Amino acid sequence: MDIKAFDKMNYGLYIVSTKSGDQTAGCVVNTLTQATVQPARLLVTIHKDNQTERLIEESGVFAAVALAQSAQMELIGDFGFRCSRDLDKFANWAHTEDENAVPYLTEQTVARYSCRVVGKLDAGTHMVFLGEVQEAQVLEEEDAMTYAYYHLVKKGLTPPKASSYRPEPAVKGYRCKICGYVLESDTLPEDFICPICKRGSEAFEPVSAE
Missing domain, CATH: 2.30.110.10 (Electron Transport, Fmn-binding Protein; Chain A)
Structure with a gap:
């Protein structure tokens, strides 16, 4: 399919x-x-x-x-x-x-x-x-x-509970806990702003590709 x-x-x-x-x-x-x-x-x-x-x-x-x-x-x-x-x-x-x-x-x-x-x-x-x-x-x-x-246009993501959600390939970096955006980087700048939901670095958590 x-x-x-x-x-x-x-x-x-x-x-x-x-x-x-x-x-x-x-x-x-x-x-x-x-x-x-x-x-x-x-x-x-x-x-x-x-x-x-x-x-x-x-x-x-x-x-x-x-x-x-x-x-x-x-x-x-x-x-x-x-x-x-x-x-x-x-x-x-x-x-x-x-x-x-x-x-x-x-x-x-x-x-x-x-x-x-x-x-x-x-x-x-x-x-x-x-x-x-x-x-x-x-x-x-x-x-x-x-x-x-x-x-x-908005570059929006799909929430995990949405009926059309499909898991994205695992990547290493930092994930926004609000919208799911992933910053593929070894570091997270303190002044980083999520390009999707506009939240600050405090909304991010580290993720692993494993």
Whole structure:
């Protein structure tokens, strides 16, 4: 099987969020897609180890926003490479709540959707949720970011829990704990800034090629 054939499939880049009780969670996905028009329904696939997946299971609702092409890598770093169990991901970004009290971003996004789960499919490592759209709104007229644009222009990486993740060859150097960027070097300058998520050298850890 030529795994590169999947690179020819195009996707958008979204942040899916949910809330259960007083817990909120959100993550970056490239797996949100429209299933039907009437009724309006969306499909989304999320890793079972992800806090967002667990809270969607509990609440039965989720929101999603389409990221703008100009969205900052720091935002993608927070929502794509950090865990909602350890971080209030919405704390540093403009947001509001939908009719289900689910938070969603109001900056660096071009459209938003609010859904009620009406079906799900166990896909092994991931869960596929079918959501009936209760609210939908265009937020900005800017182009939405595609997964291809994220990789080719933004030089973004794929989180390990993403359904499209493929392990990279092992290298020796320093890895950013936020976004996964690897600096192939024997030393890490104190003033080094990650070119992907813009975090400092304190976010890096040594890695070995062994």
